[in-house]
Amino acid sequence: MDTTELLRRAAGLVPDDARSGAGFGAADVHDCLRQDDWEFALDILEDFGGVRWQTVEYWELLEEAARQLFLHRKVAWCQWRGWETRHGIIRADLRLVAPEAGGRRTPVPGEGQLRPMWALGRSVAGGRGDLHVARIWVEFAPALEPGGQGSVRLAPLVPPNWRHLAPGDSITMHERSPVAGTATITEVQQPRPASARRRK
Incomplete structure (x- = not known):
């Protein structure tokens, strides 16, 4: 399937x-495709927020279109959004501990490579924090950047362990002792039932 057809099917x-987010709709995607402006069409299609109507198929179509256009970050983003379609969205404002205070000395890479541990505010036997892995x-x-602050999305290794979180909750990031950062949850969207994520 060529890029135009992939994007046309996704628009459908x-x-x-x-x-x-910029106010475009499916009709604008079709206008782009008539002009062979595939990258802008892809930009529109990946800019729809939430997980309420997207299907796994939708993100797989966009992922393959991005791959054909050699847009590697967009490939990774569409894979990430496909994961969120299955498991839900967790967004947070993350503040890293400064290097001089014991924080990491290298940047947190942006495309989901880093998989630190997170303390979710619950305790386990012995009084230690309950730690869970999530990609960033x-x-x-x-x-x-080291010591920086910014908006992040989290992809937990075991999503059900994170279901209790709500906006305003605070969790801590751990790579080693001491704490590497503190995140405040800003958005949580639970996934739809699997049957509702399939194409109708």
């Missing part, structure tokens, strides 16, 4: 009343 899955996607930047 967009509800008529859906709008991207840095939003709006290619990386988060």
Whole structure:
């Protein structure tokens, strides 16, 4: 399947009343495709927020289109969004501990490579924090600099262990002792049932 057809099929899955973050809809995608502007069409399609109507198929179509266009960060982003479609969205504001205070001395890479441990505010036997692994996607930047602060998305290794979190909750990031950062949850969207994520 060529890039145009991949993007056309993805546009066909967009509800008529859906709008991207910039206010575009499926009709604008079709306009781009008539002009062979595949990258802008992809930009529109990946800019629809949430997980309420997207399907796994939708993100797989966009992932393959990005791969054909050699847009490697977009390939990774579409894979990430496909994961969120299955498991839900967790966004947070992460503040890293400064290097001089014992924090990491290298940037947090932006595309989900880093998999630190997180204390979710619960205790286990012996009084130690309950630690869970989650990957980090840095939003709006290619990386988060040492001691920096920014918006991130989290992909837990075991999503059900994170279901209790809500906006305003605070969790801590751990790579080694001491704490590497503190994150405040800003958004949580639970996944739809598996049957609802399939194409109708």
